[in-house]
Amino acid sequence: xxxxxxxxxxxxxxxxxxxxxxxxxxxxxxxxxxxxxxxxxxxxxxxxxxxxxxxxxxxxxxxxxxxxxxxxxxxxxxxxxxxxxxxxxxxxxxxxxxxxxxxxxxxxxxxxxxxxxxxxxxxxxxxxxxxxxxxxxxxxxxxxxxxxxxxxxxxxxxxxxxxxxxxxxxxxxxxxxxxxxxxxxxxxxxxxxxxxxxxxxxxxxxxxxxxxxxxxxxxxxxxxxxxxxxxxxxxxxxxxxxxxxxxxxxxxxxxxxxxxxxxxxxxxxxxxxxxxxxxxxxxxxxxxxxxxxxxxxx
Numbered sequence: 001x002x003x004x005x006x007x008x009x010x011x012x013x014x015x016x017x018x019x020x021x022x023x024x025x026x027x028x029x030x031x032x033x034x035x036x037x038x039x040x041x042x043x044x045x046x047x048x049x050x051x052x053x054x055x056x057x058x059x060x061x062x063x064x065x066x067x068x069x070x071x072x073x074x075x076x077x078x079x080x081x082x083x084x085x086x087x088x089x090x091x092x093x094x095x096x097x098x099x100x101x102x103x104x105x106x107x108x109x110x111x112x113x114x115x116x117x118x119x120x121x122x123x124x125x126x127x128x129x130x131x132x133x134x135x136x137x138x139x140x141x142x143x144x145x146x147x148x149x150x151x152x153x154x155x156x157x158x159x160x161x162x163x164x165x166x167x168x169x170x171x172x173x174x175x176x177x178x179x180x181x182x183x184x185x186x187x188x189x190x191x192x193x194x195x196x197x198x199x200x201x202x203x204x205x206x207x208x209x210x211x212x213x214x215x216x217x218x219x220x221x222x223x224x225x226x227x228x229x230x231x232x233x234x235x236x237x238x239x240x241x242x243x244x245x246x247x248x249x250x251x252x253x254x255x256x257x258x259x260x261x262x263x264x265x266x267x268x269x270x271x272x273x274x275x276x277x278x279x280x281x282x283x284x285x286x287x288x289x290x291x292x293x294x295x296x297x298x
Contacts, residue, residue, distance in 0.1 A: 002142055007260045009140065010046025013149040015256025016156035017215045021229060022236040022248045023163060024207030025144055026072060030180050030198035030243030034091065035099070037106040039208050040230025041113035042078060045215040047225060049074035050119055051126040054216075065130040071213040079206035087201040092194070110226070125222035132217035152214060164245055176200060180243070235274050239281045241288025250289055254281075254290065 001078025025039045053070035090109065094102055135147025167173035178186040181194045187193045212229075221224065234253050255274050262273035269276075281289065 003264065005141060006143060007264050009143075009145060009149070011253070011257035012153055013256075014259055016149075016153040017211050017218075018236060018255060019156050019249055019252035020159050020214075021208050021211035022233045022240075022252055023160065023245065024204040024211070024277035025233050026237045026240070026243055026245070026248045027163070027207070028201055028204035029237070031176060032091070032095075032197055033099075034102050034106065035234075036204070037103060038086075038110040038113060039204075039233060040226035040228075041110050041117070042205045042208035043212035043229045044117055044221075044226035045078045045082065045113070046075050046211075046212030047214040047219070047221045048121050048126065049078055049209070050213035051128045051217045052121075052220050053077075054128050054130055055126075055298060062129055064134055067128075067134070069265070071131065071216070073081070075209040075213045078209035083198070083202035083205045086205070087198050091191065091201070092197070095197075107232070108130050110230075114223070114226065114269055123223055125220040126216075127220060128216045130217070148217065152218075155214060157208070160245065160249055163203075163207075167245070172199070178296060232274060235278050238288060239278055241290040242272035244288070244290040249286055 003175075004246060010037060021039070021043055024042075025036060028034055028036050028039070050071040054067045055075045057066045086109065090105070091102075095107055132146065132148045135151050137144045138146075138147045138150055145293050149261055165173075175186070175191055176199070178189075178191060179193055183193050186196075236251040237248060238251075239254055240249070240251030254277060258273045258277045259270060262270040
């Protein structure tokens, strides 16, 4: 029983931050129809920026609670700076072009951002330990867990509900859904599609950076951290279905539990357990678990 509970909690913790990152990836694809290979780089930028902001706050001897605000501000800063430069300065010139070309463009952007992070922060790892100790330990049965992990789960739930509410219960969200359904029809009805693209891309980058910022206290922030994140994030959205919020949530839970099972029961299978689950899901549901069936165009 204790082992089962540990597997569930570890899987849920892993799924929480992964859901935040994958949600940004699936949102960008749903609106802009772009498979953004550079999404992992935005995660890394959020982690590096959070490490910088938290270290700056510590040097100023601010209250420990400031570190949480600093990590949130780091994600906002990444979205505010990078989103306009990327979407307005690069991606908008390739809208409507072949999907493979867009994948190559975002892959080139991924390589550029990898070098940019090395130029700015160097090759040495960064550690952000202050926020991780803020919530103390939580006893569940005979096991003791770090309270920050449960706080991260709460953050993932809050982010998921906020994005769902924003898309389904606000006027701007209705406009975004209209653009997702048909950008041409929305444009003919007077919707500024270019502005919607900019908004959706900014939110997608913010979610990636937010995931990086709040996982920075749990990892060593170093070059190459973006590679594994973007691969696992793609696994999540492929399992759940591209463009689906519900799919991102279920896909993150499946991936998190699969990894946790492998770590605890068969450590040698950790590297490929996620991809085995993905292959099984795609065998029976090639479009993903929650991908909406599209009408065939004649």
